[in-house]
Amino acid sequence: MALTLEQIAKLAGVSRSTVSRVVNDDPNVRDEVRQRVWKVIRETGYQPHAAARSLVTRRTQIIGVIIPESVTTLFTDPFFSLLLAGITAACNENRYHLMLSLFNSPEGSEAIYQRVLRSAYLDGVIVASATSDDPLIPRLLRDSIPFVLVGRHPDKRVTYVDVDNVSGARMATEHLLRLGHKRIATVTGPMSMLSAQDRLTGYKMALEAHGLPVDSSLIAEGDYREGGGVAAVRRLLPASPTAIFVASDVMAVGVLKALRHEGREVPGDIAITSFDDLPVATAVQPALTTVRQPIDDLGRTAVQLLLDLIHRPPDATSVPQRLVLPTELVVRGSCGARR
Amino acid sequence: MALTLEQIAKLAGVSRSTVSRVVNDDPNVRDEVRQRVWKVIRETGYQPHAAARSLVTRRTQIIGVIIPESVTTLFTDPFFSLLLAGITAACNENRYHLMLSLFNSPEGSEAIYQRVLRSAYLDGVIVASATSDDPLIPRLLRDSIPFVLVGRHPDKRVTYVDVDNVSGARMATEHLLRLGHKRIATVTGPMSMLSAQDRLTGYKMALEAHGLPVDSSLIAEGDYREGGGVAAVRRLLPASPTAIFVASDVMAVGVLKALRHEGREVPGDIAITSFDDLPVATAVQPALTTVRQPIDDLGRTAVQLLLDLIHRPPDATSVPQRLVLPTELVVRGSCGARR
DNA sequence: ACTAGTATTGAGAGCGCTCCCAATGTATCT
């Protein structure tokens, strides 16, 4: 049914090769011929067969986005939607296609890895928020598949783009310090994730810079989900904090709920700052003072880095790129700085 | 670099054809040989080349999810994440891959359509929440590309799966009627979307069933976004409603904010019910009484319908499936039924 | 006009796979 190069060639009165040249913008075609061929292509709505082309070029123009098993439960976090939106926009602009894989299939990670990555379907992949020990990373390295991480990684060979979690968390904590708080607690993300570790580091740095001790009874590990925020509050309240830096907006929603349930006022009794600046930050009452991260940029940058990797001549042994995007504090009601 | 069938064949001491049979579970292979071949495949980590296979089978094992231009601005709505999660899970279970396309590229809808759909990349597509007049649908029909809509469509030839928006909206409105409200307003979705029309229909049906007039000053069109909710409140308040049925949770968040800003208590002064039951419904205060729709099911069902369509022998002229999934009302604080 | 050089075009091969068909091997029946 669908047209082939050969048929277009016949219709335009040229050879298959010439049509191929026209389609691929090869300059070695006489202008008059080029026009004639384009005309036929336009009129017939011809589109090259992707698989046939891939078979010979070894390129599919598809990049994958992998949500590793460890974070698939977080997939409905708006962070991922926003990230995906940024990635998709960048893909469209570069005429690439995007394949989405959540690695939480019952068939197991190894099977899905084989199926998705070894079948030559993808030119490269973006891995979103892996834990630092995710087996995926050494696997990708071993198979020399071009990939970019969203979120930093200690391995020197990986290219990544991250936001400045440390200084963001530090800003959020220092803001509370400036407001006079001395007993500042924190609800962290899952410590298996580097972003969670970094945000905790920022929190500690802020305290230390102000000569305050780091008190472990003021630190509760969460999971980046609402329930984790609720649970953390229960563990934190006995240490009577006057403020809490919550490592994500979603958890902050849980913290808000739990505090309300315990009869504490925010920001009156306890001030809150958090991290992400997702839409939900302004949906809750009081609105969250939170660290804004440029999620859209994160996605777009990841695509750009990946395409650079894909198009780099194989002999070029440049060092992996490692980009860190800045964050900023958005002050709203939950910290008590404003009325 | 990557292994080919031919190489596996040599290693296993059989022919290319036999290896192909083994890989494709053809029964016509002696058991002893089958074992031997599998062993080699396992040891080498061989994976068939997807493009080569697609070239001859005319199948890619990839299905597309299209977010039409008209709703790309809504993409960050958690509804889409949830839908995607359901679709992905079903894809994984069926060993299909998923390609995500947001039709909001600067190159224009027609160009992206050509690029994505005419290049034989996709075995079929799922179109999420199109408007009823989206040019995409006649286009897909014309090109006889197997597709399933999420959200109903009047054309007799399209297969779709939808949730029962009418009866959901009717339940939400009747709940308010049962609580004694007589002046019930509604904030609709964008009227270009059938789901918005259906929810409005449900609202009207409830009023009429209770012998109440439909008062146009109590109806404000929104856009399924938070801002739309805020704006709608301003238009609705002069008509002094005692309750509002808001056609989506996200807009309800905006309504809540606007009412708070106007000094109205929810549910004390004005009761609210809404639609979706997204995570945000329990994040706000008061938690939303809302209509739950089975989003995950919606995604899984769409995949199932699409795969049926793809695998149906071309001569089979069965009628398009049209499924409507049930909804249920979840009562929380915003309607005032509970303290 | 003739040659060398350059621009343009076409034909062939081959990417890795599946599918068809012929060839071989094995079991069963008269």
Place this chain on the structure above:
DNA sequence: AGATACATTGGGAGCGCTCTCAATACTAGT
């Protein structure tokens, strides 16, 4: 034993494209 049926295997062709290389057409230089 010979013929028949069936199970199993291998080889060839071809999917639609790109890429290399040779062939042709045209240009300028002498």
